[in-house]
């Protein structure tokens with residue numbers, strides 16, 4: 001057992017249910033990628049959520065690593081789900097969205113819970129997994145100076161040393177403030193590509209600069225290993241712009257996002273409900289184009305994370 005994670009492992013161990021495949025992969029020093037489950041419970045409609053959950057696991061496998069989808073059921077934290085659990089999660093009509101603060105409450109009530117970036121990071125770290133793939137992270141909401149609405153994902157990134165492979169944040173959020181927050185809280189923020197422009201999920205650029213960009217995964221591996229050697233407790237974002245061929249629909253989707261944001265304000269949608277409301281409204285307005293694009297970037301990120309996790313375990317410090 002890795003002593004570095006022992007403290008957190010011990011506190012979580014009563015609740016952690018790690019699948020035999022994930023346990024074996026970790027024990028053998030193989031690459032493992034955590035996958036979140038809010039995207040399954042709240043991000044995509046059934047049955048697309050189920051097929052996407054399976055295709056993300058497949059992408060991780062075909063890039064040489066093992067997938068570990070994380071979710072809460074029956075008072076336990078599950079790391080690595082079999083087909084039956086994936087189906088239960090995807091078809092649940094009562095699943096709750098679980099950020100870090102909600103883990104305990106979801107366990108005591110034995111609810112079905114889809115984990116956000118924040119809680120998935122926390123759980124992945126407790127299980128000894130250091131690479132995690134998702135679509136987009138939460139961030140600073142527009143109007144946060146009035147509402148104080150800032151995703152707990154950013155807090156978790158500031159204190160949990162897990163690398164989150166994502167496509168940045170949606171423009172429904174305040175991207176410059178989100179990037180600023182990450183810098184203030186010492187989160188490594190790297191763009192995977194030529195240009196140092198933080199991606200905005202459906203589009204490749206946001207106009208905000210990240211810390212640096214690189215086309216080499218080995219440089220990301222070095223960064224993670226060096227941060228670990230330095231004992232730095234912060235998370236890392238590896239921001240992967242949506243692949244060119246899917247970015248074409250970006251402008252249309254962007255207009256739909258602007259409309260959905262206006263509607264959310266008019267209908268006084270607040271707090272944890274904002275992101276699911278906007279995502280589903282944008283999908284309606286674009287007649288499904290946003291969902292296709294969303295799935296494409298999720299798959300791309302899962303493949304990159306799979307390669308990164310493999311390089312991370314095979315490369316010497």
Ligand code: PSU
Nearest residue numbers: 038039043116117136137138151152272
């Ligand atoms: N961004 C997306 N799709 C999502 C989310 C974010 O484009 O499904 C989900 C992620 O699970 C993320 C969470 O961690 O929403 C953030 O929610 P909140 O802002 O309530 O913290």
